[in-house]
Amino acid sequence: MKDRKYKFSWDLLGDLKLGRPNLGSSTRIEVYRLMQFIFRDVLEGHFGTEKTDQLFYEAGKLAGMEFYENIIGQIDNFNEFVKKLQETFREMGIGILRIERADIEKGSFVLTVSEDLDCSGLPDLDYEICTYDEGFISGLMESFTGYKFRVKEVDCWCTGDRTCRFTAEMEK
Numbered sequence: 001m002k003d004r005k006y007k008f009s010w011d012l013l014g015d016l017k018l019g020r021p022n023l024g025s026s027t028r029i030e031v032y033r034l035m036q037f038i039f040r041d042v043l044e045g046h047f048g049t050e051k052t053d054q055l056f057y058e059a060g061k062l063a064g065m066e067f068y069e070n071i072i073g074q075i076d077n078f079n080e081f082v083k084k085l086q087e088t089f090r091e092m093g094i095g096i097l098r099i100e101r102a103d104i105e106k107g108s109f110v111l112t113v114s115e116d117l118d119c120s121g122l123p124d125l126d127y128e129i130c131t132y133d134e135g136f137i138s139g140l141m142e143s144f145t146g147y148k149f150r151v152k153e154v155d156c157w158c159t160g161d162r163t164c165r166f167t168a169e170m171e172k
């Protein structure tokens with residue numbers, strides 16, 4: 001597609017020091033969640049549930065790749081990558097990241113995000129809801145390793161687990 005109007009670039013996030021001298025770079029989580037859940041509602045109305053999930057995953061993935069490039073930066077060592085992610089997730093209020101299992105050889109990981117920006121504190125539902133996060137993690141993993149990853153949320157605050165747990169498997 002050429003002449004796209006909305007192709008993402010990090011510059012679109014703007015100069016917050018200039019633009020918000022009094023309010024700063026933070027906002028309330030309700031505002032973020034309001035936008036995310038309203039998008040989900042409207043997209044589902046237009047495209048159905050499956051397509052909406054696919055779009056959320058894809059959007060999360062692009063965000064993860066941009067986040068890696070612009071915030072995390074090129075890192076070669078897995079432990080340093082995890083440490084930097086943990087620090088950044090905490091500092092930016094995204095969540096508390098832990099790696100439960102890492103098989104670097106096989107490209108197989110289990111990680112948890114507690115106090116997750118997207119879902120922590122939501123009412124109980126009968127499905128995991130962090131599709132955007134799945135994509136986000138897959139984008140981070142792909143940027144770090146150079147390989148594609150399939151990420152699935154297996155436990156969520158919404159399913160009663162009080163933390164989000166993700167499996168990440170390298171695609172072969």
Ligand SMILES: [Zn+2]
Nearest residue numbers: 119130156164
């Ligand atoms: Zn979750």
